[in-house]
Amino acid sequence: MKEFGGACVLLDRSDINTDEIIPAKYLTENSKLALKPYILEDLKLNGFNPKTSLEGARVIVTRQNFGCGSSREHAVWVFEVNNINVVIAESFARIFRQNTFNCGMLAIELPKEDIEAIFAIEAKEIKVDLKGQEITALGNGKHRAAFTLNPFDQELVMAGGWLPYADQKY
Amino acid sequence: MGKTITEKIFAAHLRDTPSAGNAILDIDVVMCHEITTPIAINDLMERGMDRVFNADRIKAVIDHVTPAKDSKTALQGKIIREWAHRHKIKDFFDIGANGVCHAIFPEKGFIRPGNTVIMGDSHTCTHGAFGAFSAGIGTTDLEVGILKGVCSFRTPETIKITINGTLPDGVFAKDIILSIIKRLTVKGATDKIMEFSGPVVDKMDMAARMTMCNMAIEAGATCGVCLPDMVTVDFLWPFIKDDYASREEAAADFKKWHSDPDADYAEELTFEVSSLSPQVTYGYKPDEVKDIAEMSGTAVDQVYIGSCTNGRIEDLRVAASILKGRKIAAGVRGIVSPATPKTYSMALEEGLIKIFMEAGFCVTNPTCGACLGMSNGVLAEGEVCASTTNRNFNGRMGKGGMVHLMSPLSAAAAAIKGVINDPREL
Incomplete structure (x- = not known):
């Protein structure tokens, strides 16, 4: 199982799509690592610069429907190869959420109030307690929020992803 | 309580229920293209798992960049081509015989009512037009699909979308689905099935139904679906004529997949298209x-x-x-x-x-x-x-x-x- 939590970056917009996360022109790469420089390249957001804003980040916090669009798992790998393995949002697009758990990473859904609170304190760091299913956001203050993981998704995270899980079980 | 078409397909393909609300389904058709499959193939090879669960139930095509435009796309084609040959995947469509996956696979009769279908492509929802459960998935799901013939889904709820009226001249399925997405928004159908029915859908040919189901993902849906009827039978007839004595018999058989009148829906929406403009x-x-x-x-x-x-x-x-x-x-x-x-x-x-x-x-x-x-x-x-x-x-x-x-x-x-x-x- 992976280690979760650390410095976070806040992306203050809903419906951030897979083409913004990793443009299709990079889908010709045949390795995950090759995607690394192109993370969020086409995301236009005030104050966000994909080349500098993500330095040291381990966690992304965002709004609704994150990862909508294409089925490309490249949109998860590009975070993975940049050492980001937790995305916290009000909601996710189905395929992105499944791809994240399939890679043994975390897609945590929180109620709108908690997301608002994390943005309000301008969180710089997120601690993730997977066992206790709670996150703690630290910034201009502190915000704790409980989350619920579907038991199957939790098993995928523990197993290190869907392939090892399925290989053993089916 | 009656069942929707999707609940019937899930029940008929259920391999496992790892936790409440999660279903592991047996998959009838695993479709592959050269953008999302080569990384799956490379990963399976690295893990010493370069196997396929059933070569006849895997369909593959090179369609996204063909002819190859550069060395990288040439390599992607090479990887999937060699893999298809290595595993004797006979339904592999390469240059000269290749076309856009969600157009060529239905044309070949690969998708039948009641099927479960996955592909590493979000527009896989297109094939719901045949009364199938067909969903886009990522590369890890694709790897497991190729290897084991199973895939995991949350048990989906269904939005029933009834389309009434008469479609005016100059207005098409594309205009209808754009107007539906406008009302639902890009996340209105997330984790749900969009089930299209009503007199306008009954009159649509399979191409129009595929256009509708194709864009279900743009409202976040897992799949769009139409109930299989005589239009479906007529399209599939060259491929199923040995299985049925007549078209009527086939249509009657397909009815077993139809949603029951007392099925439970998450939401029921009605669209009146008689005064719809091009969108x-x-x-x-x-x-x-x-x-x-x-x-x-x-x-x-x-x-x-x-x-x-x-x-x-x-x-x-x-x-x-x-x-x-x-x-x-x-x-x-x-x-x-x-x-x-x-x-x-x-x-x-x-x-x-x-x-x-x-x-x-x-x-x-x-x-x-x-x-x-x-x-x-x-x-x-x-x-x-x-x-x-x-x-x-x-x-x-x-x-x-x-x-x-x-x-x-x-x-x-x-x-x-x-x-x-x-x-x-x-």
Whole structure:
């Protein structure tokens, strides 16, 4: 199982799509690592610069429907190869959420109030307690929020992803 | 309590229930293309797991960038080609026989009512048009699908969408689905099935049903689905004629998949289309939709007719119907990509290719190319495209480009005038 939590970056917009996360022109790469420089390249957001804003980040916090669009798992790998393995949002697009758990990473859904609170304190760091299913956001203050993981998704995270899980079980 | 079509398909394919609300399904058809499959193949090889669960139930195609445009895409083609040969996957479509996956696989009769289908491509929801459960998945799901023939899904709820009225001239399935996405928004159907029914759907041919189901993902849906009927039977008849004594018998058998009258829906929506106008997107999200009159006069640099949404022969006929005897406007680049070799051949025989060429269109080979800005019609910064495709995301057809989604008729009309306009006035 992976280690979760650390410095976070806040992306203050809903419906951030897979083409913004990793443009299709990079889908010709045949390795995950090759995607690394192109993370969020086409995301236009005030104050966000994909080349500098993500330095040291381990966690992304965002709004609704994150990862909508294409089925490309490249949109998860590009975070993975940049050492980001937790995305916290009000909601996710189905395929992105499944791809994240399939890679043994975390897609945590929180109620709108908690997301608002994390943005309000301008969180710089997120601690993730997977066992206790709670996150703690630290910034201009502190915000704790409980989350619920579907038991199957939790098993995928523990197993290190869907392939090892399925290989053993089916 | 009755069941929806999707609940019936889930029940018939249920392998395991790892926790409440999660289902592991046996998969009937695993479809593969050269963009999302090669990394799966490489990973399986590295893990010493280069096997396939059933070569006959895997279908593969090179469609996104074909012919290869550079060394990287050539390598992607090589990886999937060698894998298909190594595992004796007989339904592998390479250059000369290849077409856009969601057009060529239905054309070959691979998808049947009641099937479960997965592919590493979000527009896999297209095949719900046949009364199947068909969903786009990522590469890890694809790997497990290839290896084990199973896939995990949350048990989905269904939104029933009844489409009433009579579709006016000049208005098509594309306009209906754009208006539905506008109402549902890009996340309104997340984790849900969009079940299309009603008199308008009953009258639709399979091409129109595929256009509707194709864009279900743009509202976040797992799959779009239509109930299989005589239209489905007629389309599939060449492939199923040995299985049934008559078409009526096939249609009666397909009814076993129909949603029960007392099935439970998460939501029931009704759309009246008798006064619907041609629709067009205006922003960077597919739910940003307006009546075409409101966008009239918007200049376009390129017009693209093709893709898994609207690249079928029915779409080409509609576009050609107003291009006949006309020229596209000076300064506009017209590109048409027939979605499959069969579509291309039919368009040749019917004289459509001549109409497109005389109007000034470039006719490409069957490929996804321009739709996602990979080849054959990438936009430059600041350029605008009237397109029959499915996504208008920022940068989708090329960095800094703007895409307006519309029907093939509206796209052809934009080509003729050089600006977006109501095609019914031409």
